[in-house]
Amino acid sequence: MAAVVALGVLFGATALVGVRQRAALVRGVTVRSGELLVAAQNLYRALSDADATAASAFLSNGLEPPELRARYQQDLADAAAALTVVSAATDGRSIAAVARITARLPVYSGLIETARSYNRQGLPLGVAYLQEASGLMREELLPAAQELYAAASAELDAARDRAAGFPWVATLFGLTTLGALGLAQVYLTRRTNRLLNVGLLVSTGAAVLLLGWLIASAVAAAVYLKASRDDGSAQMNLLAEARIAGLQARADEALTLVARGNGAAFEQHYVVVMQRLAGADGDGGLLGEALAAASDQPTRQAVEEAIAQCRAWITAHRQVRALDDRGEFNEAVRATVGPGDRTTAAIFSRLDEALAQAITHNGQRFEREATSAGRALTGADVGFVALTVLVLAGAVVGMQRRIVEYR
Amino acid sequence: MTVRHRVGRLLAGLLAVATVVGAAGCGADDQALPDHRIPADPPRPVGMRDPAVVPSAATNSPGSCNPRASLRPTGPLPPPRQMPARTAMARIVQRGRLVVGVDQNSYQFGFRDPLTGELAGFDIDIAREIARGLFGDPDRIQFRAISSADRIRVVKDGTVDMVVRTMTMNCERWQEVSFSTEYFTAGQRILVTRGSGIESIAQLRGKKVCAADGSTSIRNIAAAGTVPVSVVNWTDCLVLLQQNQVVAVSTDDSILAGLAAQDPNTQVVGPRFSDEPYGIAISKASPELVRFVNAVLEKIRADGTWTRIYNRWLRSLGPAPAPPKAQYRD
Numbered sequence: 001m002a003a004v005v006a007l008g009v010l011f012g013a014t015a016l017v018g019v020r021q022r023a024a025l026v027r028g029v030t031v032r033s034g035e036l037l038v039a040a041q042n043l044y045r046a047l048s049d050a051d052a053t054a055a056s057a058f059l060s061n062g063l064e065p066p067e068l069r070a071r072y073q074q075d076l077a078d079a080a081a082a083l084t085v086v087s088a089a090t091d092g093r094s095i096a097a098v099a100r101i102t103a104r105l106p107v108y109s110g111l112i113e114t115a116r117s118y119n120r121q122g123l124p125l126g127v128a129y130l131q132e133a134s135g136l137m138r139e140e141l142l143p144a145a146q147e148l149y150a151a152a153s154a155e156l157d158a159a160r161d162r163a164a165g166f167p168w169v170a171t172l173f174g175l176t177t178l179g180a181l182g183l184a185q186v187y188l189t190r191r192t193n194r195l196l197n198v199g200l201l202v203s204t205g206a207a208v209l210l211l212g213w214l215i216a217s218a219v220a221a222a223v224y225l226k227a228s229r230d231d232g233s234a235q236m237n238l239l240a241e242a243r244i245a246g247l248q249a250r251a252d253e254a255l256t257l258v259a260r261g262n263g264a265a266f267e268q269h270y271v272v273v274m275q276r277l278a279g280a281d282g283d284g285g286l287l288g289e290a291l292a293a294a295s296d297q298p299t300r301q302a303v304e305e306a307i308a309q310c311r312a313w314i315t316a317h318r319q320v321r322a323l324d325d326r327g328e329f330n331e332a333v334r335a336t337v338g339p340g341d342r343t344t345a346a347i348f349s350r351l352d353e354a355l356a357q358a359i360t361h362n363g364q365r366f367e368r369e370a371t372s373a374g375r376a377l378t379g380a381d382v383g384f385v386a387l388t389v390l391v392l393a394g395a396v397v398g399m400q401r402r403i404v405e406y407r
Numbered sequence: 408m409t410v411r412h413r414v415g416r417l418l419a420g421l422l423a424v425a426t427v428v429g430a431a432g433c434g435a436d437d438q439a440l441p442d443h444r445i446p447a448d449p450p451r452p453v454g455m456r457d458p459a460v461v462p463s464a465a466t467n468s469p470g471s472c473n474p475r476a477s478l479r480p481t482g483p484l485p486p487p488r489q490m491p492a493r494t495a496m497a498r499i500v501q502r503g504r505l506v507v508g509v510d511q512n513s514y515q516f517g518f519r520d521p522l523t524g525e526l527a528g529f530d531i532d533i534a535r536e537i538a539r540g541l542f543g544d545p546d547r548i549q550f551r552a553i554s555s556a557d558r559i560r561v562v563k564d565g566t567v568d569m570v571v572r573t574m575t576m577n578c579e580r581w582q583e584v585s586f587s588t589e590y591f592t593a594g595q596r597i598l599v600t601r602g603s604g605i606e607s608i609a610q611l612r613g614k615k616v617c618a619a620d621g622s623t624s625i626r627n628i629a630a631a632g633t634v635p636v637s638v639v640n641w642t643d644c645l646v647l648l649q650q651n652q653v654v655a656v657s658t659d660d661s662i663l664a665g666l667a668a669q670d671p672n673t674q675v676v677g678p679r680f681s682d683e684p685y686g687i688a689i690s691k692a693s694p695e696l697v698r699f700v701n702a703v704l705e706k707i708r709a710d711g712t713w714t715r716i717y718n719r720w721l722r723s724l725g726p727a728p729a730p731p732k733a734q735y736r737d
Contacts, residue, residue: 061521061522061523075607076431095443096443098444099443100445103445103447104445111450111696119521122520122521122522123514123521123669124512124521124642124643124665124669125645125670126521127668128452128640128642128643129646131451131640132452132643133450134453135450135451135452136450137451139453189482199581207454259640260511260512260518260519260552261510261552261553261554262512262639262640265453265454265639326551326553327511327550327551329511329552330524331522333524357716
């Protein structure tokens with residue numbers, strides 16, 4: 001009898017501890033890892049956006065448009081805020097990347113301000129500083145941000161795998177408890193010649209229920225967690241990568257023009273990034289992948305819109321290059337940032353908007369699925385305690401009475 | 408009763424174990440804080456090379472010639488818009504505008520004024536004088552910004568009527584295009600921070616000196632025993648000088664003038680240690696246009712226009728010298 005009770009207690013305890021840990025892990029997926037990923041993504045995007053915006057502002061001769069200046073400042077503030085979150089949440093391995101960004105971001109913004117004051121005096125030196133700043137961004141800041149983003153993404157996956165693990169130990173104890181209860185029943189039947197012992201029956205029933213609940217809740221949580229990846233964070237990752245590629249191509253386009261005929265290296269980078277974004281013919285690349293992975297209508301629609309805008313951009317960019325290569329700089333600038341909705345700036349902002357929408361939408365789906373995973377576990381701890389008590393009480397009461405009767 | 412007692416003790420024990428296991432999940436906060444150092448290296452311009460790759464010596468120029476000698480003008484300038492029939496000038500007047508290949512990246516020579524987006528500079532003003540000679544109107548001109556590598560091609564294929572773009576006349580290029588008479592004499596010098604005490608290239612031995620990638624200037628400064636650092640664009644050299652990453656910049660004084668004009672704390676010092684006569688490149692098929700341009704240059708040298716243009720753009724090189732003397736081969 002002591003063995004049955006011990007097994008019952010072990011089963012109940014492992015099930016309870018297991019489900020509480022799982023609930024904590026699921027909460028970790030939604031609250032901690034999910035938000036860390038969003039912060040790392042914001043950091044990466046804000047830095048890329050600052051690079052693109054600073055370069056675009058230089059196209060407008062001397063006085064940069066106030067809205068571009070405001071956007072650049074917002075980018076720096078966003079990057080700093082996201083960096084604080086990332087550095088608070090990150091583990092030892094990523095601390096080097098955080099330190100790199102923290103040390104270099106003020107240097108970057110210093111170079112941009114130097115560039116800006118020279119540009120306002122009408123000196124080409126401003127462009128040289130802008131290019132140096134952009135080089136610092138691309139060679140040091142963006143790779144570090146990308147590293148943090150990859151680490152956050154890996155952490156989310158690891159947390160999700162831990163939260164979705166099968167409760168082997170508790171299941172094993174459960175099966176053993178059921179076996180022991182069965183043996184006890186057989187033993188008592190032989191000793192007392194009664195077919196069934198009500199106490200043991202209740203105990204067995206409670207043990208079966210507990211085991212069933214344990215397995216069902218774990219499986220349900222795992223299913224929701226998988227959905228949170230496939231219908232949420234995986235698509236969000238792909239879309240965010242596409243958005244950042246778009247920002248880099250935008251920066252390249254502006255830097256090529258700003259370089260006044262010395263921008264061949266930026267144009268080459270544009271070609272590389274554009275190929276990554278849209279493939280060689282405009283319907284592959286990251287956007288193609290995102291369309292193939294899109295698992296609901298709003299996402300598909302947003303990605304289709306992004307692909308259409310990307311095609312328009314490639315055509316418009318070709319015109320800009322043709323104008324600039326012919327030496328018609330002012331016309332090329334008008335085709336880039338001039339008035340109207342056919343400029344590359346207007347097309348790009350529609351592309352960026354479509355991707356931003358899709359990212360927000362998939363972020364919400366991620367949260368919904370991860371919350372459902374948590375909900376699959378609600379009440380389990382209370383239920384498990386109650387059932388464990390029932391298992392123990394049934395066994396003790398049932399066996400006690402018979403033993404007392406026959407003593 | 409003893410049985411019940413034992414069960415109770417067992418239960419208590421197991422619950423205690425479970426509690427400990429559960430609590431162990433919450434990590435301990437006794438880790439040391441990470442220690443991290445980031446070197447405060449100055450940022451580097453994209454494509455900077457330290458030390459620079461020194462280009463190999465120039466291929467020996469084919470034959471020997473006097474690169475300064477051009478074609479003599481035929482008499483005085485015709486009145487504007489009344490060009491002799493069947494000449495390149497008549498065709499340009501017919502078209503309504505002069506097409507000129509220029510630089511948009513050499514401050515003070517040919518550059519985009521960031522405030523207006525328009526081209527301006529010494530070369531641009533010289534080109535406008537030629538438009539004035541043809542049309543009586545310096546604005547009847549279309550500029551085509553071209554790269555240094557395209558200068559000869561656009562003249563040969565007729566994309567432009569002429570190239571006015573800090574172009575050194577040499578015998579090798581004379582094989583491909585014709586040049587006007589010399590309109591500016593450049594030579595390699597050094598740009599240093601004001602008050603640095605440096606006055607000649609000899610004082611830069613073993614020190615870092617900046618020049619553009621692949622330029623002949625690198626060869627000259629490497630030969631003088633300095634440590635050459637190369638960048639993609641000349642303006643990057645001024646950035647490096649301002650950031651104390653190099654102690655001097657060395658190239659044609661025409662380019663140095665553009666750098667010095669952007670930072671009053673720098674100055675062009677020392678004697679010229681190379682000789683670069685600049686000419687206007689024109690197609691070999693239009694010798695009459697070469698003679699016409701030379702006549703325009705004669706006029707602006709004589710009437711003070713050249714000096715006025717020089718003072719407008721190149722004041723940082725000191726007071727205007729006398730205009731370069733025309734030399735003719737026929």
